[in-house]
Amino acid sequence: MHRNGALANRQYGTNVKKYASLSQAEWIAMKLANFVSRIAVSLLTVCALPVALAAPVKDSDWPMPAKDYANTRFSRLNQITTGNVKQLQLAWTFSTGLATGHEAAPLVVGDTMYVVTPYPNYLYALDLKSGGRLKWTYKPEPARAAQGVACCDVVNRGAAYADGKIVFNALDNHTVAVDAETGKEIWKTKLGDINLGQTMTMAPLIVKDKVIVGNSGGEMGVRGWVTALNLKDGSKAWQAFSTGPDKDVLIGADFKPYYESDRGKDLGVKTWPPDKWQIGGGTVWGWISYDPTTNLIFYGTANPGPWNPDLRPGDNKWTSSVFARDADTGMAKWAVQYNPHDLHDYDGVNEHILVDLTIQGKPRKVMLHPDRNGFLYVLDRTTGEIISANPFVYTTSIQKVDLKTGHPIVAPGKEPHTGIRVNDICPAAPGGKDWQPSAFSPQTGLLYIPHNHLCMDVTSTEVGYIAGTPYVGMEVSMKKGPGDYGGVFSAWNPATGKEVWAIKEHYPAWSGALVTAGDVVFYGTMDRWFKAVDAKTGKELWKFQAGSGVIGQPITFQGPDGKQYIAVLSGVGGWAGAVVSGHLDTRIPYGALGFVNAMKDLPNDTTPGGMLYVFALPGNTP
Amino acid sequence: MRAFHISCRDISWLGALILGIAIADSAAAAPAATQQLPGSEQIMHQQVGGTHIPRPATPDQLKNPYEGNASAAAEGRSLFNAMNCSGCHAKDAGGGMGPPLGDKDWIYGGEPGQIYLSILQGRPNGMPSFEKALPPDALWKLVTYIRTLGQSPSEPIDASSPAKQTGKAH
Numbered sequence: 100m101h102r103n104g105a106l107a108n109r110q111y112g113t114n115v116k117k118y119a120s121l122s123q124a125e126w127i128a129m130k131l132a133n134f135v136s137r138i139a140v141s142l143l144t145v146c147a148l149p150v151a152l153a154a155p156v157k158d159s160d161w162p163m164p165a166k167d168y169a170n171t172r173f174s175r176l177n178q179i180t181t182g183n184v185k186q187l188q189l190a191w192t193f194s195t196g197l198a199t200g201h202e203a204a205p206l207v208v209g210d211t212m213y214v215v216t217p218y219p220n221y222l223y224a225l226d227l228k229s230g231g232r233l234k235w236t237y238k239p240e241p242a243r244a245a246q247g248v249a250c251c252d253v254v255n256r257g258a259a260y261a262d263g264k265i266v267f268n269a270l271d272n273h274t275v276a277v278d279a280e281t282g283k284e285i286w287k288t289k290l291g292d293i294n295l296g297q298t299m300t301m302a303p304l305i306v307k308d309k310v311i312v313g314n315s316g317g318e319m320g321v322r323g324w325v326t327a328l329n330l331k332d333g334s335k336a337w338q339a340f341s342t343g344p345d346k347d348v349l350i351g352a353d354f355k356p357y358y359e360s361d362r363g364k365d366l367g368v369k370t371w372p373p374d375k376w377q378i379g380g381g382t383v384w385g386w387i388s389y390d391p392t393t394n395l396i397f398y399g400t401a402n403p404g405p406w407n408p409d410l411r412p413g414d415n416k417w418t419s420s421v422f423a424r425d426a427d428t429g430m431a432k433w434a435v436q437y438n439p440h441d442l443h444d445y446d447g448v449n450e451h452i453l454v455d456l457t458i459q460g461k462p463r464k465v466m467l468h469p470d471r472n473g474f475l476y477v478l479d480r481t482t483g484e485i486i487s488a489n490p491f492v493y494t495t496s497i498q499k500v501d502l503k504t505g506h507p508i509v510a511p512g513k514e515p516h517t518g519i520r521v522n523d524i525c526p527a528a529p530g531g532k533d534w535q536p537s538a539f540s541p542q543t544g545l546l547y548i549p550h551n552h553l554c555m556d557v558t559s560t561e562v563g564y565i566a567g568t569p570y571v572g573m574e575v576s577m578k579k580g581p582g583d584y585g586g587v588f589s590a591w592n593p594a595t596g597k598e599v600w601a602i603k604e605h606y607p608a609w610s611g612a613l614v615t616a617g618d619v620v621f622y623g624t625m626d627r628w629f630k631a632v633d634a635k636t637g638k639e640l641w642k643f644q645a646g647s648g649v650i651g652q653p654i655t656f657q658g659p660d661g662k663q664y665i666a667v668l669s670g671v672g673g674w675a676g677a678v679v680s681g682h683l684d685t686r687i688p689y690g691a692l693g694f695v696n697a698m699k700d701l702p703n704d705t706t707p708g709g710m711l712y713v714f715a716l717p718g719n720t721p
Numbered sequence: 722m723r724a725f726h727i728s729c730r731d732i733s734w735l736g737a738l739i740l741g742i743a744i745a746d747s748a749a750a751a752p753a754a755t756q757q758l759p760g761s762e763q764i765m766h767q768q769v770g771g772t773h774i775p776r777p778a779t780p781d782q783l784k785n786p787y788e789g790n791a792s793a794a795a796e797g798r799s800l801f802n803a804m805n806c807s808g809c810h811a812k813d814a815g816g817g818m819g820p821p822l823g824d825k826d827w828i829y830g831g832e833p834g835q836i837y838l839s840i841l842q843g844r845p846n847g848m849p850s851f852e853k854a855l856p857p858d859a860l861w862k863l864v865t866y867i868r869t870l871g872q873s874p875s876e877p878i879d880a881s882s883p884a885k886q887t888g889k890a891h
Contacts, residue, residue: 247809247818247847318808562805567849569808569818677817684824687815695815 200672235282251674286333313383341381385448399447407572471530575693600637611652623649670709783834797866
């Protein structure tokens with residue numbers, strides 16, 4: 100692994116080392132641990148070992164949607180390679196019985212796979228020793244009415260495992276912990292109110308003894324927050340709002356933002372018209388990463404509400420921003436507002452992938468963030484300095500990111516105003532990239548980004564706040580980008596700030612990405628393909644036609660039989676696929692907040708329906 | 722026509738307040754609807770209302786006083802946007818958080834009385850009840866507008882028949 104890393108360094112002229120990669124001693128310890136992994140897992144489920152939680156993730160397991168705290172989605176498993184992946188075949192399948200968008204990553208812990216579904220958020224435990232036999236199902240029974248306030252289909256982005264518990268969020272604002280062995284509910288904590296338009300769709304991150312979760316509802320005038328619950332009993336440890344006074348945002352003396360415009364008292368109030376911060380969005384529905392060496396968590400906040408920017412003059416802090424916070428106390432360490440006074444629904448919630456790079460000869464602790472605004476940010480994760488920000492998609496709305504101020508420069512004529520139609524804003528509201536998470540390989544040094552190629556025409560409208568209903572104020576009609584395709588899957592070199600290869604897709608590449616030590620990259624498409632491509636060249640090596648479009652997060656694991664498996668959920672939906680999962684009217688462009696117009700042809704290519712697919716190489720032994 | 726008299730101080734009639742003009746006698750002097758919103762501190766904690774399982778429906782006895790009335794449909798259209806129906810069902814009701822309303826695929830029935838009850842009572846999978854927010858007059862204008870979106874179903878659907886309620890996955 101280290102040797103391969105060195106190879107990659109030479110090849111790309113950069114010194115790339117995965118942040119979470121192991122030292123020699125740790126590596127030997129891991130090797131030893133692998134021998135006793137089965138025993139260790141059963142031990143873990145019975146003893147509470149908080150220390151073990153901070154340990155590196157076992158290669159055979161996939162205990163959180165992003166695989167590791169650094170959010171790499173990289174697996175060291177290497178039985179499946181660029182040479183043999185073409186032989187990959189179906190090992191077993193499992194139907195979820197549901198027909199809405201399946202965005203979750205399955206989890207694997209020891210002999211069991213866990214799958215959390217979209218609403219009604221079933222948790223299935225499947226036995227890996229017997230082809231996915233159903234061990235048990237846990238049903239949190241979320242309120243039915245939650246379906247009506249979920250902005251963009253009733254998706255769920257996955258669960259997380261620690262300390263013998265599977266923890267996930269139900270759509271109606273309950274975080275639940277379930278005994279990983281028995282499927283019995285251990286605790287269930289209510290964190291929000293659907294009557295105020297709140298929902299929860301994100302995957303928790305478990306850090307030491309805390310579960311960190313955030314809310315959804317930026318289109319409903321919801322005030323965003325991130326909350327830490329005690330893993331033991333679900334009680335609240337801390338909560339940090341994205342808007343409002345510093346005491347609510349957990350900003351104190353330790354807060355040292357890098358940029359001038361992010362300094363000052365109570366900016367979460369002062370950058371809004373009176374009271375509007377209370378209904379101002381900044382929800383936290385994306386990915387959280389964690390750096391154990393500094394004990395900081397990193398996450399982005401969503402768009403401000405309403406979308407119509409004329410109704411909220413000011414920077415609207417801290418929407419469309421990134422926070423670094425102390426994991427134990429929640430206190431903010433620094434923040435950067437990616438899109439002050441956001442104009443185009445450019446949330447900041449996309450993943451922050453923690454890597455160590457050598458930039459201009461200097462080793463830097465950075466994080467990579469492909470933002471909705473179409474720029475790929477490389478930030479110093481110790482200070483919040485933006486080291487570089489380059490466009491990774493076709494863009495007309497943002498000219499560049501000014502590295503002195505940290506602010507994007509909006510192109511003239513691309514600012515929406517009430518009653519005025521503005522055409523050809525690219526990227527469209529779902530951004531250069533939406534929730535669909537990228538993967539980073541320390542072997543190639545490349546970031547693999549599933550993304551969109553969309554533009555939009557908008558007219559801002561007046562809108563009044565009515566609790567529990569949308570608070571948007573913009574008529575949007577999206578379209579596929581120039582060349583009439585809707586998505587791209589690309590490989591990006593963060594050290595040079597350049598694209599290495601790209602694959603055009605007819606629809607937005609709305610699935611997660613996975614990259615392995617076999618140098619194989621996996622992703623799915625909305626027109627029902629699940630693909631394997633060469634991590635270095637992007638050459639297609641294998642593909643499989645699923646029953647429905649693939650928008651889930653692929654994972655890999657080593658089964659009890661020692662073989663490497665690949666797993667992914669199919670089941671089209673989500674914001675991009677709502678036209679199919681919600682049976683929307685393709686004659687009207689404005690459906691699904693304008694996404695329908697770009698996806699009118701999707702019903703010709705897929706029907707809804709959730710199915711888990713698990714693949715392996717032929718033969719019994721590795 | 723008879724119109725409801727709405728007191729602007731009665732904030733439980735929030736919806737009527739927002740669209741006061743659309744349901745007043747004279748449609749002429751209509752400023753932008755949202756300019757009449759009370760301060761955000763007043764409305765912040767108001768909600769449209771939860772949903773409940775519909776009462777047994779007798780839609781046949783509910784007659785739309787505006788059926789086929791074009792100006793009522795136009796008022797219904799502005800209500801549809803101002804009451805944020807368009808937020809959930811999209812402008813022109815193409816669908817989003819709520820189902821599309823212009824196709825023939827009704828969950829709870831497309832007859833005027835059935836649509837009226839959908840709006841009045843709410844529906845369990847996330848359609849809020851507007852009983853407290855809008856007077857019957859305004860509801861019927863919404864019904865009239867929705868009826869213009871698509872053709873009525875060829876065969877009337879009985880809203881109380883569960884077999885017919887599964888047409889749309891939402």
